[in-house]
Amino acid sequence: MTPNKEDYLKELYKLGGSERLVSNKQLSQTLKVAPASVSEMLAKLNQEALLTTEPYKGAKLTKDGIEIAVSLLRGHRLWEVFLIRHLGYSWSEAHEDAELLEHVSPSRLTNRLERFLNYPAYCPHGNAIPDQNGQIKEGSLxxxxxxxxxxxxxxxxxxxxxxxxxxxxxxxxxxxxxxxxxxxxxxxxxxxxxxxxxxxxxxxxxxxxxxxxxxxxxx
Ligand SMILES: [Zn+2]
Structure with a gap:
């Protein structure tokens, strides 16, 4: 799967797409891509059964789509902890490079990284890190x-x-x-x-x- 496709799944998840339909407009604004490209990509992801779409309403992730999105977020947030704690990255530098690393981190690597970091609960920006089973405990803020x-x-x-x-x-x-x-x-x-x-x-x-x-x- 290409990083581009993965980014769609991740953004969709962050916009609430695991529970409800997220509009194409919202996605195109967040990802900063043209509405036509969004529709095209959503159609492809729909074919791969990673999400379902409803005309004029938007898209919602399937179970498989959620799984991929959550594992990307898990990698992203664990790498951020590592980069800040061990390599002296700033807040924004860590986010920037975690965007790249999340796409090349199989679960074997993220599991070992998590153990190495002694199971942090949050990323340096305060986002909860999903556990190995993909569970996230978000408090109400x-x-x-x-x-x-x-x-x-x-x-x-x-x-x-x-x-x-x-x-x-x-x-x-x-x-x-x-x-x-x-x-x-x-x-x-x-x-x-x-x-x-x-x-x-x-x-x-x-x-x-x-x-x-x-x-x-x-x-
Ligand atoms: Zn973060």
Whole structure:
């Protein structure tokens, strides 16, 4: 299977395609490819029984499609842990090279990598790593952008997108760290956060891509 096909399955999964139909439009926006190419590829994957399509509604993964998508995510996230922990990669560098490595990692390799890393539960960006049976335990999280001024929460996960990852890492954002929202500017203005011993500002757009959990002890 070509990486291109695999990327479709993975993106479909990330957009919720294991449970519901994902529209061609959503896929074409995420993958940044023309709608015509999306339709063509979905037809091929449908023929291979990796997904089912419904005219004008979109596509949903089959059991086989889910299995491939989950094993790609497992490889991706384990490699990210390795690259950051052992090779000194930055957040975005790790994501970038994990995109390549995930396509050339048979389960023998990812299983040994997982053991070598001592069974990490999350990738460095906070995404849960599926276990050997493909099970993922995702907690329920909310977006930082939904918090009002005065609230405190723990940063749990960030979207894996190069520019965002670089931006957040420069700001010193870390998974598991505690933030307090000091102020939210009107009209989708910046969020002022108390974080560690400093005050930082992040854009509204970034706040919409950071997931937090309101830990009891923080409230
Ligand atoms: Zn990651």
């Amino acid at each position: 909310m977006l930082l952008s939904t918090l009002e001024a005065g609230k405190t929460a723990l940063i749990k996960k960030v979207q894996e997108e190069k520019e965002l990852l670089d931006y957040l890492q420069i700001q010193g954002i870390e998974i598991g760290s505690k933030v307090t929202v000091l102020a939210v500017d009107a009209y989708e203005g910046p969020y002022t956060l108390a974080f560690k011993d400093k005050t930082i500002q992040i854009s509204h757009k970034a706040a919409c891509q950071i997931y937090v959990s309101a830990n009891d002890e923080c409230l």
